[in-house]
Every structure is written in structure tokens, then in C-alpha cells.
Amino acid sequence: xxxxxxxxxxxxxxxxxxxxxxxxxxxxxxxxxxxxxxxxxxxxxxxxxxxxxxxxxxxxxxxxxxxxxxxxxxxxxxxxxxxxxxxxxxxxxxxxxxxxxxxxxxxxxxxxxxxxxxxxxxxxxxxxxxxxxxxxxxxxxxxxxxxxxxxxxxxxxxxxxxxxxxxxxxxxxxxxxxxxx
Amino acid sequence: xxxxxxxxxxxxxxxxxxxxxxxxxxxxxxxxxxxxxxxxxxxxxxxxxxxxxxxxxxxxxxxxxxxxxxxxxxxxxxxxxxxxxxxxxxxxxxxxxxxxxxxxxxxxxxxxxxxxxxxxxxxxxxxxxx
Numbered sequence: 001x002x003x004x005x006x007x008x009x010x011x012x013x014x015x016x017x018x019x020x021x022x023x024x025x026x027x028x029x030x031x032x033x034x035x036x037x038x039x040x041x042x043x044x045x046x047x048x049x050x051x052x053x054x055x056x057x058x059x060x061x062x063x064x065x066x067x068x069x070x071x072x073x074x075x076x077x078x079x080x081x082x083x084x085x086x087x088x089x090x091x092x093x094x095x096x097x098x099x100x101x102x103x104x105x106x107x108x109x110x111x112x113x114x115x116x117x118x119x120x121x122x123x124x125x126x127x128x129x130x131x132x133x134x135x136x137x138x139x140x141x142x143x144x145x146x147x148x149x150x151x152x153x154x155x156x157x158x159x160x161x162x163x164x165x166x167x168x169x170x171x172x173x174x175x176x177x178x179x180x181x
Numbered sequence: 182x183x184x185x186x187x188x189x190x191x192x193x194x195x196x197x198x199x200x201x202x203x204x205x206x207x208x209x210x211x212x213x214x215x216x217x218x219x220x221x222x223x224x225x226x227x228x229x230x231x232x233x234x235x236x237x238x239x240x241x242x243x244x245x246x247x248x249x250x251x252x253x254x255x256x257x258x259x260x261x262x263x264x265x266x267x268x269x270x271x272x273x274x275x276x277x278x279x280x281x282x283x284x285x286x287x288x289x290x291x292x293x294x295x296x297x298x299x300x301x302x303x304x305x306x307x308x309x310x311x
Binding site for chain 2: 043044
């Protein structure tokens with residue numbers, strides 16, 4: 001059964017069809033949520049909230065749009081709100097651990113060894129929620145600018161400037177951790 | 182430094198977060214959706230709810246309107262003095278009743294006449310015979 005059939009059947013309150021939609025998209029949503037929130041529990045909660053919103057608003061979904069972009073938009077908005085809230089907590093790595101990981105020539109190996117969420121948190125803690133969202137969607141999720149425009153509602157130039165500032169802040173963080181604080 | 186940043190971004194991109202126990206997450210989503218669906222209101226229920234709310238508002242409006250009407254009536258009535266001239270046993274009209282001809286119409290007209298005199302209405306009630 002193709003995606004459009006699943007959407008059409010889910011719109012008619014077919015639970016089995018919706019289950020298949022969830023199974024097909026939950027890893028994608030979790031990946032975005034985890035990279036933004038850097039906390040497994042919060043990311044799982046965000047996935048749940050995202051699909052509940054999808055279910056409740058499925059009748060409003062414009063079938064001319066890409067389904068994954070629409071789901072991404074709901075997830076990104078939820079995570080963005082969580083990032084802005086004062087209750088959000090994400091673990092960070094001790095400075096020494098990070099310094100050790102980034103000083104190594106084989107960064108890739110070290111990244112895999114280190115706790116991913118903590119590493120992203122520590123590196124991106126200087127970014128604003130908006131910069132973090134744009135950086136995650138563009139550089140980590142590898143989405144094209146047109147899709148990020150649809151997800152965030154920002155203009156292409158706003159995305160470009162936020163991405164520039166995010167990379168600049170990241171460069172600064174990298175410099176600090178590599179050459180000592 | 183630029184290379185290092187690109188390398189780091191590339192590494193972070195490749196290190197995809199792994200979702201543990203995806204089935205349990207799907208199940209909990211479906212459970213919550215089931216509960217939400219139970220609470221979903223049907224169009225008929227929405228219609229009944231709207232009709233009942235409208236009826237309640239209209240009834241309340243009618244009650245308020247009637248209350249205000251009563252106040253107006255009471256106020257208007259209190260301005261107009263109504264002096265009931267009670268028919269005493271020893272009144273002229275009763276004496277008329279006590280006569281041989283028991284004429285209730287005459288007694289009643291007599292009573293009205295007495296009442297209008299008391300109320301200073303200056304109306305005359307000509308005695309109608311037959």
C-alpha cells in the first residue's frame with residue numbers, strides 16, 4: 001500500500017493504516033527530536049506528541065504537499081517550543097572529555113564513541129533555539145533550503161543568516177575546546 | 182579549522198540517533214490516539230450541544246424579560262390607587278339585597294357606583310333594570 005492510500009485510510013480513522021504511517025516515519029522524527037533536544041526521554045515524548053498532532057490534524061493536511069515535510073514541521077515546532085521552555089534539560093559533556101575527543105585526529109571515531117546527545121549539546125549550547133533548529137535541519141538532517149523554508153516558515157535569507165551565525169558559534173566552541181578553555 | 186568543523190559536522194550527520202524499542206513507542210502512540218478518539222465528539226453531539234445552549238440562553242432571556250415586565254406592571258399599578266370599597270353588611274347595597282326583591286344585578290351596580298364614588302372616578306353606573 002502506498003503512502004497516499006495510507007493517508008486516505010488514516011483520514012477515515014483506520015488505526016492500522018495510521019500505525020503503518022507511524023512505523024514508517026517515527027525514526028525520522030526521533031532523529032530530529034534527539035538532535036534538537038539531546039535527551040532521549042524528551043525526544044520520545046516529542047515523537048508521541050508529533051504523531052498525536054498528525055492524527056488530529058490529518059484531515060487538514062494538503063495532499064499536494066510532501067507528507068514527511070508536514071510531519072517534520074510539526075515535530076520541529078514542538079521541539080522548538082521545548083527548547084525555548086525553561087523546563088528543558090539536556091546533559092552536556094565535561095570539558096576534559098570533549099577536549100580529548102576533539103583533539104584526536106580521528107574525530108569521527110571519537111564522535112561515535114562519545115555520547116552523541118551530550119556532544120551536540122555541549123557544542124551547540126551557545127546557539128539560540130532558532131540557530132540550533134536551522135543548523136540541525138540543514139547540516140545534520142541534510143534538508144534542502146526550500147524544505148527548511150516550509151518547515152520553519154522562515155525566509156531563505158533568514159535561514160542563511162541563522163546558519164552562518166550557528167556555524168560561527170560552533171567554530172568558536174570548537175576552537176575553545178580544542179585549544180583549551 | 183574549517184576542515185575540522187566540516188569533519189565534525191559530517192561525523193555528527195553520520196552518527197544517526199538510534200531509536201530504542203520502536204515497537205513500544207508505536208504502541209504508546211496508538212494507545213494515546215485510541216484514548217483521544219474515544220473523546221472525539223460526533224457531529225450529532227455537537228449539534229445537540231449547540232441547540233441546548235441556544236435554548237438555555239433564550240429561556241434565560243425570556244426569564245429576564247418577564248421579570249422586567251413584572252416590575253413595570255407593579256410600578257404602574259402602584260402609581261394608580263385602587264381603593265376597594267368593600268361591601269359591608271350594613272351598606273346601602275346590602276340593604277337593597279335584604280329587600281323583598283332579590284336583584285343581584287342591582288346590588289352589583291350599586292356596589293360599582295359606591296366604589297367609583299370612593300375612587301373619585303366620577304363614573305356613573307346607571308341602574309339597568311331588566
